[in-house]
Amino acid sequence: MSRKFRNLGPETHELVETAPIPLLQEILEYRGSDTEPEITIDWPATDDDEEWRSLLLGRLNAIASDNLRPMEDRCRRIRSLAVGKGPTSLEHVAAKRRSHEELENLHAQPDALCRSAWLFLRHSEDFEDAEAFHAARQYRDFGKMYDSFEATVGRTDRVDSGSIDEAALASLLTAKLELPSRVTIRSLDLPATPNHPASVMVIVRHGGPLSSVLNYKGNGIRMPIYFRPPNEATLIWTPAERTMEICGPAPKVRKILGDAFAEVVLKTDLSSKPLSWRRYDLSRFRKSLTLPLPSWDDVDVSAARLIEVELRLGNWSRRLSLRVTIDDDIEAVAQRYLGGDRILKHAEGFSRLAVAVHYTRPGSKKGRSLEISFGDTRSNLQSKPDPEQRDLGYRLLQFWGILDRLQVLDDREISQFLPVLLALHDFPEDEIAGGMIRQHGLDAKRLMQAGVLELRKKQNIVLIDEDDDFGDVNIGPMAEPGHAAAVGLHGEDLGSVSLEDIRQYVIRREWLEEILVTALKPLIGRVGVEQLDGDLIYVGRWRTSDAEIPIYFARRLDQANTLQHLDVILRSRQDGGIGIVLTAGPTPFTHLGPNVVMPLGDLLSDGKIDDAAQAAMLERFKIGRWLALGGSEVTLARFGPMSAMLYIPGLTPLAVSGVKQILVIERLVAAHRSGVAEIRTGTLIEGTGARSPRDAWPSHARASVAGVYFENHRQNFWRLKTGHLPGST
Structure with a gap:
């Protein structure tokens, strides 16, 4: 064995x-x-x-x-x-x-x-460079850490690792990212492979915001260790395709790195030719396969016809392709042989389309042709050697509303939509329906252009509640422009629903979180966050005239499991001092760990954290600070049937969630106030279904609750742990 x-x-x-x-x-x-x-x-x-x-x-x-x-x-x-x-x-x-x-x-x-x-x-x-190169080969599997941009080269000589001014690139990135120390640049030429053309790889390494951790030494003394966590982003430039592929954990760093590389290395004038974020909106082809012709003075486009379409039917494993010549009307051919618009209605999506274009330039009698092929994230335009054809292709895609550029939300938009963006961040799931986005007063297409949302699919089953009709309905094909047929579970016709409402979007959390954290910049200055949990980040310390206050940003406190988990994390960080937990959504809790809880949306002044908002925030902190230390007497503050907060002087407040926990704490507090203090195990757990009072808490939280806030003082008897209070026995 x-x-x-x-x-x-x-x-x-x-x-x-x-x-x-x-x-x-x-x-x-x-x-x-x-x-x-x-x-x-x-x-x-x-x-x-x-x-x-x-x-x-x-x-x-x-x-x-x-x-x-x-x-x-x-x-x-x-x-x-x-x-x-x-x-x-x-x-x-x-x-x-x-x-x-x-x-x-x-x-x-x-x-x-x-x-x-x-x-x-x-x-x-x-x-380390070999590790970065190895990871770069698996770029597209990185999902949330990956972005791709198209760029125009402003120089005529060959771009390789030897032609990169690493010092200039490092200086620009250090300034734009507002880093305390200079970044380091490592560049490398990547050879051509059967799947990828020759490329140039640039590895950017820089220190993150100053952080610290308490180190428990062998002699029993805890000492803080201060450090800057290493951050890394990798860029691959493929000259043949004129694309930049950038991998890194922070979307803001990816965008700034792309801009800096284009400016310093490619000599691109970003004011006239900004980077194009590769995303193609193919929704127009669900309505029609016909493209209108532009009326431009500098070029005469005499024909522009879709000559190839590849559809995915039902799911992405089924593929149907149709290719015709520019002299054919693809819509008529599809109607005659494939059922026309019925195919488009049932299609899950498009994986490839191709457009043939005939055009002439002023002063030229010779006509020219151009073929543009594209999918959701890729086109053949970047590989066109003729810059004139590339520019024309991009102009046409934009004219037809197909090509979307990355247009980050500006300061005005952030201020206008910040309360709603907070609600979106507090949403419990990563997928959200278009109808809910509309109810929040947001434009789904604008959020897609800003990188906050990504279109996933159409819902096939939805829940309706209209005219005493409540239940699941199946979504059928498009019944009319912008609407799809709704069919009951027994085949009955239920009219139609808006396509926009049933489209399913994915929230790109990294982009959204970066927007929200940047809005906290007036408090912290150069914002550099530390991710403590998927639902909790440490933003930094707010320097007021009286003190330095730790600032945290949390979401989903209305979820019991999240609340308990974050409560444990924040109570373990009490040595950092009394702080503020800003929450993405409303919450009844006023404290979490040794911190005062404040919904960020309640503090905003015209969508900003200005002087008035900071003054209100400081006032709330001063009022709640004493309770963050446990207050002056043992109290159980109820916030409804399912949530409460236990205050014991000298101890960090304890968030109590759920019927079991509230019953246990309520009985312990009642016993303490009666002067008896102790209560039998059977009486304490009656009606909870738990075998022991500590079992009312999830396993990860028990050690930080039992023995800290209440104790098994003697066999079969429990009491609140108040021995440190004056007059206790």
């Missing part, structure tokens, strides 16, 4: 079993920094290879798993560049960076794992 190693991670285990022993010893003894736990390894004294590895596995497994984490991370990184496409990524970077003699040493290593370990141990910066 194979041995189980509970403390040893799988990557370290695999490396110990496969790596050459001298190299393995070097990897395991490596320390990345002084803060890494120092591990003394007792190396086995035997010449038998198999016995040596078996003994080492046992000795490593005897070390605490926490101390083995840095070793596990190191082994994982080394192994990631030794499998799949990792070795080619590593060797390409090494070939660009290292000397001939060093490359000979690299290639002398017996296998891919040894080559990866050799570069990691000898040249760590090159190893």
